[in-house]
Amino acid sequence: MxxxxxxxxxxxxxxxxxxxxxxxxxxxxxxxxxxxxxxxxxxxxxxxxxxxxLHPCSICGNITDDDPCSICSDPFRDKSTLCIVESVEDLITLEQAGIYNGLYFVLGMLYSPLEGEEVSPQVLERLVKRVSQGDIKEVILAFSPKVEGELTMNLITSVLDPLPVTVSRLSYGLPVGGSVSFADRTTLHAALEARTCLKRGEGRQ
Amino acid sequence: MxxxxxxxxxxxxxxxxxxxxxxxxxxxxxxxxxxxxxxxxxxxxxxxxxxxxLHPCSICGNITDDDPCSICSDPFRDKSTLCIVESVEDLITLEQAGIYNGLYFVLGMLYSPLEGEEVSPQVLERLVKRVSQGDIKEVILAFSPKVEGELTMNLITSVLDPLPVTVSRLSYGLPVGGSVSFADRTTLHAALEARTCLKRGEGRQ
Structure with missing residues (x-):
């Protein structure tokens, strides 16, 4: 060479x-x-x-050149909703989709016992503190639907259990634009379980 | 966002x-x-x-920080063989494969009449001059096997016709490690046409 x-x-x-x-x-x-x-x-x-x-925002963990970041300091964002994401990459993906107007919390990792990765007590403490402050009414968990995501959701749901907030997660189902015949079994199962009612049967007795 | x-x-x-x-x-x-x-x-x-x-080598067109480049100035390279490539990227690919020890000439483009791209007379002049100099005995055309590559090979072969050098091109055929069932028709045709004889039939009359 x-x-x-x-x-x-x-x-x-x-x-x-x-x-x-x-x-x-x-x-x-x-x-x-x-x-x-x-x-x-x-x-x-x-x-x-x-x-x-650039450095992490001291409030949400987003990458920023200001502190707090432009999301945390935006007066027009909905301060009652907190979306927890695994990474800044996921945060950016959601932001670029332009579909969410609340605040974020970057967890930085998922609970992955098989790889020996725990969510550190400090991070959970920061999360509880963050959710307790301000006017958070709903926490949305936006993790990727895989084992580590599910485990992390369980963990966070139990950690937030004592607090008076709603905890929800993104829905699972067919990706829009995708096709039934290409969907895998687990996705089909999730899509069936979480099916949306289009018309409710009237009682006829 | x-x-x-x-x-x-x-x-x-x-x-x-x-x-x-x-x-x-x-x-x-x-x-x-x-x-x-x-x-x-x-x-x-x-x-x-x-x-x-970095800038193009004044002899071959390779990208270099010296002039001539390390290939042109390497005393251990075979100075009787000149490989003509479309681009520096192709030159680097060949070099990294470590299979060729001669010199290069980067054409910089292919003859592509459909896209209105001609090989400029100046480039052809440079090429003829390069091949006439030194001890070049064989010119190897190493263009990608597609219409533009074929047209360029024809052009260069005719341009070099007056000079006492051999002109060859890379062989076409099955990519090694590939499979017959995945090969396209044109490749199969080329592989059949250029088949290699493994044993010659003895006359039995």
Whole structure:
């Protein structure tokens, strides 16, 4: 192999990103070299800026350059609803969908006993404190529907049990736009269990 | 959407790369933020360094920080064989495979009349000049097997016709490790046409 060192060094760095393999990294570096110089300047600067100015919001755990973050400090958000998510990535996904106007709490992990991962008592304490403060009336659990998500929901539901708040979770069912024939058995089962009534039978006796 | 500006700016920049969509860009930025600060420093620096120090080799067109590049100036490479590739990406792919020890010539494009792309006379002139110089005995055309590749091969073969060099192309056939049942018709046809004789029938008359 006879690649020049700066090229190879940068490829190795790009390869460290999740989902970026050797070929993608190579393509990225070559793309970079074809762009006007302003692009790589902006990229290098953007990376520096992100890594120096961003940090977790002290209230919700969202990534932010202010503190509290723009969600926590937004006067127009519904302060009575708190959505608990596994990660900032999930928070961003929900935000970008534009379907939720309440507040968030980033748990940072799921309870995964098989991998020896517990939700630390400190995090649970922070959560209880957060839910006790302010006007939270409903806590929505928005974890991915898998074993770890279910276990974490059980844990949080029991931890929040003493508090006078409603706890709900996202519904499970057919993904909209998906097809019945492609749905797996567990999803079909969930969709059947949680079926929505469209017309209620009148008593005819 | 309530993402902080540095985060969103960097996501937009990552999204400009080929093969990087919104979700991958988001994941990349969040990954970056989880790394030790040294990583983002190294990345920013690597990007700056690449964009400031790399340029095409004046002999072959490979991307390099020296001139001529490390391949052209390597005394141990076979100077009698010149492999013509479409792009630096293809050159790197061949180099990383470690199967070729000759020199290269990066054409930079393919002849694609349907998209109105011609190989410029200047490039062809450079190619003829390159092949005439030194001790080139064989020119290997290593283009992707598609219409544009074939047209470019025809063009180059005719351009090099007056010169006393052998011109060859990579063989077409079943990809090794692939399966007959997954091969497309054109590949099967090529594999049949270019079949390799394993035992020659002896005359028995």
């Amino acid at each position: 006879a690649l020049s060192k700066p090229l190879e060094d940068l490829m190795r760095l790009f390869e460290r990103f999740p989902g970026i393999g050797e070929k993608s990294a190579r393509r990225m570096v070559l793309f970079l070299l074809q762009q006007p110089k302003g692009f790589s300047e902006a990229l290098a600067e953007g990376i520096r800026k992100c890594s120096s100015s | 309530a993402l902080s500006k540095p985060l969103e700016d960097l996501m937009r920049l990552f999204e400009r790369f080929p093969g990087i969509g919104e979700k991958s860009a988001r994941r990349m930025v969040l990954f970056l933020l989880q790394q030790p600060k040294g990583f983002s420093e190294a990345l920013a620096e690597g990007i700056r360094k690449c964009s400031s120090s």
